[in-house]
Structures are given as C-alpha cells and as structure tokens.
Amino acid sequence: MTFRLGPVTVLAVGLLAAGSLSSTANAADAAKGKVLAYTCHGCHGVPDYKNAYPSYRVPKLGGQNEGYLVSALNAYAAGERPHPTMHAQAATLSAEERADVAAFLSGEGGLPSKDVAGTPPPATQTCVACHGADGAKTVAPDYPKLAGQPADYLLHALKAYKSGQRKNPIMAGIISGVDEKDFQAIAEFFSKQQALCTTDQVVEHGNCQAE
Ligand code: HEC
C-alpha cells in the first residue's frame, strides 16, 4: 500500500505546485489592484487636482491602456521618469502590485470609441499613426491614450519630452520635429476627445462608473 500510494501522493503535490505556479504567472489581479488603488485616489481621484511647481492637473488613469500604465509605473519606480511623488508611490509597490493596480485602473476593454470632436490641427498628423485619430485607438497596447487628458497635463508632457526631462526614444524622435508653438493646439485637441474616466471611476460594461 505504502509503495503504491507514495508516488500518487507525490504526483498530487506536484500538480498542486504546478497549479499555483501557473496562477502566479497568470494575468494581473484587478481585485488586488482595486485595494492598492485607494492611495492613488487622494490625487488622481480628485477632480482638477494639481501638481505643484509646475502647476498642472494630474493625469487621468481610469480606462488608460494597461500596458502603458505598467510601463509608466515601472519608469517612475526605476527613477527613469523623474517625479519625486510618483517615484515614492511606484517604488513602494512590487512589480506584481504595479501590474495589479494597472489591471484595475485600465478597466476591462476600456470605453467604446467616440467620434472625433472638432478639427484636428495639422500638427497632429504625425501623432495619429500611433495614438489613433481620436487619441484613443492606439496601435500598441503600451502606447498611451491621450484622449480626455487635461490639456495642461498634455502640454507639460510635450514640454518634458522636448526638454529631455522625460526620456523616451520614440517620443524624443517625434517631438524634435514638432514646433513648440503648436503644443497648445495639440494639447487642446486631444484633451477634447473622450477615452478616460477619473480614478474614482472604473470602466464597467463600457461605461465610466463610480467604484
Ligand atoms: C500625491 C499625489 C499623487 C498620488 C497619491 C499618486 N499620484 Fe500618480 N501622479 C501624480 C502626478 C502629479 C503625476 C504626473 C507626474 C508627471 O508629470 O510625470 C502622476 C502620474 C501618474 C501616472 C502617469 C500617467 C500618464 O499618463 O503618464 C501613473 C500611471 C500614476 N500616476 C499612477 C498612480 C498610482 C497607481 C498611484 C497609487 C498607487 C498614484 N499614481 C498616486 C500624483 C499622484
């Protein structure tokens, strides 16, 4: 009996271990992310909450692409994207927790696409190839949606790429060919499009809803 049960027991334990291993490697856990996101609401969930010096509204996160949220949080954690507060926020989370919080904030599938609002300024012609005509249908999952971000945040981001404060090889190449006098019109255009909820909302059934 013992001889026959032994290998069976070992096999069962082996299967259990394999099961828990594969669940660790599985997709991020949005339910855990929801709990972790409570600390984020203090800034991202407050309408018109502003960064001080320089003053600009904090970016919206609800409905943003999951892959982009992960890469942004990783960049803050590593100090590659400089911002003391966000460095502190991101660095206290493990890589797994950053993925969990990104899964929660992105919301399953995001919002349905809307018609383009207003006339795109000529300077946005090169942008739409990656960010989408509406600033929402991005060509890659780790490219950010721009649609609906506060105009002053977008303006700050464009200036940060231009000055080299924010380093990203793709955007650095793009922004070198864009005249700074066009930044305001670009920022206002993308800000008028709609693809993001505030952080105190999540995307549920294709709508922004309070948590
Ligand atoms: C004290 C205020 C504050 C808190 C708390 C805070 N953030 Fe931020 N967050 C900011 C500011 C300000 C920025 C813009 C920084 C910059 O210009 O790079 C930002 C930027 C971000 C970005 C970049 C978005 C983009 O479009 O590039 C992400 C992602 C982010 N925060 C996630 C989080 C998460 C997740 C938490 C909670 C764990 C959190 N933040 C907590 C203030 C805050």
Ligand code: HEC
């Ligand atoms: C070849 C693809 C590509 C093109 C073309 C492109 N972008 Fe980007 N954009 C990216 C990527 C990738 C990122 C994320 C970079 C990072 O992590 O900092 C980004 C980030 C941004 C951000 C920061 C968003 C945030 O939430 O912080 C802004 C603003 C932006 N792009 C505006 C523009 C504008 C305006 C144009 C046109 C003049 C443009 N982009 C053209 C790929 C592109």
